[in-house]
Amino acid sequence: MAKTLEYKGHPLQRKDNIIYYGSFADKYIIMMQVLDTKKVGDLDVATKVSVQLQLTDPSIKSRDRIVKKSEKDSLYSAIDVAVVWLERALSSR
Numbered sequence: 077m078a079k080t081l082e083y084k085g086h087p088l089q090r091k092d093n094i095i096y097y098g099s100f101a102d103k104y105i106i107m108m109q110v111l112d113t114k115k116v117g118d119l120d121v122a123t124k125v126s127v128q129l130q131l132t133d134p135s136i137k138s139r140d141r142i143v144k145k146s147e148k149d150s151l152y153s154a155i156d157v158a159v160v161w162l163e164r165a166l167s168s169r
Contacts, residue, residue, distance in 0.1 A: 084159055097158045100132050104143070104165040106158040110151070125154035129161045 081088045089096045097106040112124035129144040144161060148154040 083155070086162060097155070098162050098166075102166055103132060104162060105130055105132050106162050108151070108154050108158060111147070122151040122154075123149060125149075125151055127154045127157050127161075129158075129165055 083097065086098045087096075093110040095108040095110075097108065098104060107128045107130055109126040110122045110124075111126055112122070113120040114123050115121075125148045127146045127148060128142050131141040131143060133141065143165065146157060148157060
């Protein structure tokens with residue numbers, strides 16, 4: 077059984093260039109999409125990442141689920157924003 081990767085108490089899942097942060101069981105989740113990368117040695121490093129705070133309610137149209145969005149120039153700054161947004165959203169129930 078694979079252990080789910082967690083960061084600061086929330087699950088982190090990746091599918092291709094999209095990273096989901098949080099649980100779909102909660103009211104909100106963060107979707108980070110890597111829009112652009114550059115080669116650093118053998119690695120592809122994200123240079124443009126879209127961050128979206130989304131409602132997880134499946135009855136809402138996908139474009140209406142977006143609560144907040146931003147673009148960051150690295151995965152580190154995207155995750156920093158994601159952590160703050162998710163914590164605030166989940167604590168304001």
